[in-house]
Amino acid sequence: MKSPSPEEPRRGFLIASINGLMGLITAALALPSAGYLLGGSKAKRPADWVPAGDLAKLEENVPEQIVFERVRRDGWKTVKEKASAWMVKTSDKEVVAFSPVCTHLGCAVSWDTSAKTFACPCHTSSFGTDGKVLAGPAPRSLDRFAVKMDGSTILLGEIRQADKA
């Protein structure tokens, strides 16, 4: 955008002003836009505790998929939806609830009764009953739900990342 024009003495000032003012406008639009697109929703709320099955009905160390209903904020909507967890009863009073989502790329894992592992159908990751990675590209153990007991009813809360495998 340079072209010599000697008859214009303030040329440098004019060009600097044009670029400066346009830069300011660009910044005034770009910065809020970054916040708008990257800031996420301000109305974060912790997941409610939702009942998901009866501990008494589970068999120790036999993983079972429990389907439960939860309420989730989906953008501008609040949706009631079905979700599931793989429950492994570890003792009379304790249960571990794994998220059924493979930590590699998000496919749904299921219990392979013959191999006794949680197997991912996508890239053949597999996990033990403790959630640890046994094979495949998964970077960390299966994620776990926070668990609370109400009598023998299992209550599930937030999903938390387990340590890296």
Next chain:
Amino acid sequence: MLNKVRAWVEDRTGLESGINHFLNEDIPASSGWHQVFGSMALFMFLVQVFTGIMMALNYAPTTAEAHSSLRYILTELTAGRLMRGLHHWGASMMICIVVLHMLQVFLWGAYKKPREATWMLGVVLLLLTLGFGLTGYLLPWDNRAYWGTVVTTQIAAKAPMMGPYILTLLGSEDGQIGSVTFARFYAAHVLILPAVTALLIFLHVYLVRRHGVAPAPVETAPPIKFYPRQVFKDTVAIFGMFALLFVLAVAVRVPLGKLADPNDVSYIPRPEWYFLFLFQILKYFEGPLEIVGSMILPGLAVLLLFLTPFIDRGKAIALRQRTGAIGVLLLALIGWGGLTAAALSTTPHRDPWKGFTAEEMAAIGTFRQSDCWKCHATTPGESRTGPNLADIAVLRDRDWLVKHFKDASGEAGKAVKDLQWRRLATFLPKLDDENVESLHRAPQTMVAGAMVYQQNNCGACHVINGAGMKSGPPLNGVAKRWDRKWMEEHFIDPESKSPGTIMPAYKFSPADMTAMLDYMMSLTD
């Protein structure tokens, strides 16, 4: 390295020489501040495209979700209000700039031969800009949007012979505004209009280049280059306009009203300010003459505008030699201004709390009595310890709110105010930008009256604003039927005023009586 890339791009695309060619156009030495409006209009279009895309990234264009997704943009996203503010005020500003641009071209006689086609394209661009305003108006899907568009489509429906077809084209075959109309307006707003407008802007600018910037009647100095002197002036003007727009978007909140409600007869529809003159003109033509105001006059005006270069064929450019043209322009401006002013002066002001039911008014009373306002501000932008109820949507459900009220007021475990808490919890999530300030602006005496009304269960027999039972007379407009003294005596001894009535006597305390009477007398139809 960079120079090599630059040379390669220039060799393969001619980008740099193209830009240089564009910037180094010769323009008359008389060019200056009066010619900044075209660039400003183009810039406004780009701002609208940008903010429009930003909104579209979080907006669901269906009647079911448009309102809630816009509410999400406004209350839950960083800079969401800014984006909408820029887009909303940008629309008004763009209309202003386009009109200023046309005024300048008219006053300088720049539409004359050989620039007739440039002018006519400009008129079409003006209509497209108005089309953006008209279609965008519906997209928030609140009462304002809904009722404004009802009027628009009904005007179109009255076109002779074409009416039903236009209505079908607008997706309103049965005269109702719904999903189809919404989809058509949205598609027009984001697909058809932007594409057509961009194309016509391109042609318009092409014609400006073809004929060159219009010179003054007498050019004494040799031509200058467009860049940087004129570009500098354009940029300063654009910056000033953008700064004003930004301040407007931050400082003046654009309300999102109640979700569109076809049954809300209390809503008073008004179009956007730049359509008010058309709205007003309809009041002067009744019956079979209506079409004169709705079609013939606006049609003639557009035709006149479009054909201006052929009507005014005089060669004179200087202002003093064109008294006729200036006279017509002044008449048009006075006509437009007068109609707009008349429409503005007849726009009734309605306090939002006048539409609340007694239960809702009493909920405001609970809010005040329980000192909720000590933690929660109800004016936009104000900050207190708790969330500002005007800035953030109340998303919690009723049970959560009731528990919060009990915890916050130290009444956990007690059941004394359960009913009041539940009413407040029902009321708060219904508040929106247009009425949230009622929490502090509704007159206390009316609020107190509504609380007395609730305590005495008056709603078991009477209706206020659509809520209550109908065994007694409705109370809206009761002030037109009886005066204050009559009402007071009627409360104390109903039988003395209306023999045979089933209404029991009420012995209110003096304060309660005053509040009750104030409330009754304030109820409008």
